[in-house]
Amino acid sequence: MEDILQAVERILQDKPLASIQWFVLSQSWLGKTYGEMAEASGYRDNYIKEVGSELWQDLSVALGKRVTKKNLHLALKKHLQDKIGDGENQSQQKFGEESSLEMVSPDLSSTKKIEFPSGPVPLDSPLYINRPPLEELVYNEILHPGCLIRIKAPKKMGKSSLLNRMIAYAREQGYQIVYLDFQEADRDVYACLDKFLRWFCINVSRQLNLFPCLDDFWDTEMGSKVSCKIYFEAYVLQYIDHNPVVLALNEVHRVFEHPNIAQDFLPMLRFWHEQSKQDQIWQKLRMVVVHTTEIYIPLNLNQSPFNVGITITLPPFTLNQVQNLALCYGLHWAADSEGAKRLAPLQAMVGGHPYLVSLALYHLCQQEMTLEMLLETASTPVGIYSQHLRELLTILKKEPELMSAMQQVIATNEKVELDAIAAYKLESMGLVKLNGNEAHAMCELYRLYFSQQLRTQNSVNGSNSLSSEF
Structure with missing residues (x-):
């Protein structure tokens, strides 16, 4: 090759x-x-x-x-x-x-075009890797009147990249798009439900080129949720044309951080979805909810939107998908079975995590290091994953029960039975795989890194204990 x-x-x-x-x-x-x-x-x-x-x-x-x-x-x-x-x-x-296993220098003219992995993969980029049947499933579901789609995964697994492709597909069908990223809302927007829903309605109106006449439909005695529903039902969905509206809500986990809002807003979305089964006007609205799984709040499952519609959980890359992405990065040695064999340790090290795979392939295509050097330093402070690992460690340190649970996981190569909530949270962070409540490390990178952190912590504790004796 x-x-x-x-x-x-x-x-x-x-x-x-x-x-x-x-x-x-x-x-x-x-x-x-x-x-x-x-x-x-x-x-x-x-x-x-x-x-x-x-x-x-x-x-x-x-x-x-x-x-x-x-x-x-x-x-x-x-x-x-x-x-x-x-x-x-x-x-x-x-x-x-037989092809050599030495790394082939990629075409420098194409290497310069490859940007550092950050944010969603652009629509015209060859670096987006499909994960069948997810894309086809999302494209088909968005065609159904009144649908509700939830896309969830830990950070940097490709949620926004998939959402953007679904939006592009919906535009091709002639659908109108409303895209809201809840990271854009000012902090005071989350002060109370009424303020939040008015911000929500104004943004939807502006994107549909409708004048936001909220005061004509808002009634404090009926409450914010009912007023918001009437605004959509009697104004937004009435005054748009016959083409469906896709309401794409990204970074919805920001709402989770404000339980006083989440416990009203999320059930409201569920109610709208259920209205589409009875009322034709609500069939115009197709909703897509995208959120990370790192944040956990105790929602009533019978009221939240998370047990209706269709849920898309993004899986890690397979070895074949890692190989295809390597070729897209210009790493020509990855084309055959020997290339796949050489990439297998990388796939195992990061568990097929899309961002971590992309980061590795970017550094390889820039010829900054060999694959062997990258793998050897992966879990160390000088490795390419140091920032990502520190962010995870910071989250765990804020919740001692999670740190304790993670220490149990990496203390043995066997599966460990954890408290149900701790197991759920660690899985939501992408740190462990679960079989019931039994957990083991998601990948070798996390096992090595947190093992090193545990040894360092024990060493510090031992030194402090020794010094206190004198």
């Missing part, structure tokens, strides 16, 4: 390839269909076909013979054999030999 990529680079020496072209080339060589490439990369089939078509045309011009996806193997082998016969390039005599 490496020889093929290098050969194509020489053939097209005046026209460097972008990462997505390298991806299409390597996947085509491995016999993947355009559909499989689209599924792995997050691009649509038509775009992948266009990239492939342009690539085959460039190769045809450079070689002076027609090159297609079907005859790619034959055309490139014939070209290399001709070069060998002419004695022009001795290095090409290695064609067909």
Whole structure:
């Protein structure tokens, strides 16, 4: 695979390839269909076909013979054999030999285009990896009148990236979009329910190009929730056209931090969803609720929106998905079975966590370190995950019962039975996997790091105890 990529680079020496072209080339060589490439990369089939078509045309011009996806193997082998016969390039005599496991330098022109992993993956980025069947499930569900979708996962698992793709799909269907990020609300907005719901209604109105005439529908004697419902029912949903409205609510965990609001607002969303089964006007509204799972509050499950509609829990990347992402980052050595074998320790170290995988591949494609060095320092203060690990440690230190539970988990390689609430919270943070109430560390990175922290803490405690004796 490496020889093929290098050969194509020489053939097209005046026209460097972008990462997505390298991806299409390597996947085509491995016999993947355009559909499989689209599924792995997050691009649509038509775009992948266009990239492939342009690539085959460039190769045809450079070689002076027609090159297609079907005859790619034959055309490139014939070209290399001709070069060998002419004695022009001795290095090409290695064609067909086993690929080296040394890291291949990615195309620098494409490396410069790859940004540091931060925030949602842009819609036009090849670095988004589909996790079937989640995308198809969300796209299908948003077509249902009055639907309620909840997307949940720990931080940096790809919730906003999935939400943005769902929004783009809904726009393609002609739906109107209202996007609210609860991180944008000022602190005083959360002072009371009435203030919060008025802020909520004003933002919805503005995004739908409606004048926010709240005072015409707000009645303090009826209460804020009823006033908000009437405002939507008699104004917002009446005055928009026949196209559905997708109400996308991101970072809803910010509401969780204010139980006085959450315990009214969340059941209100549930009630609206249930209204769609009886009242046609509420079928115009399709709701998507996105939140992290790190924050826990005791909600009444019969009133919250979290046991109705459809719940999407984002899973970690599989080894195959890690391999596809590595190719998107321009790491050509990851293309074959040997590449997958080399990536397996990385997938195990971070448990397939999308952000942690992306961070590793970014540093590898920048040639800042080898994979072996990255894995060796992963759990240390000088490793690339130090900030992420410190953030988790800070959360645990604020809740001693969670720190104690995590210490139980990493103290043994066996599964540990934990208190139900502690087990739930640690799983919500993405630190452990559960089988009932039995827990074990989510990945080797967390096991190593918190083991080191425990040893350090015990060492400090021992020193303090010793000094107190003198």
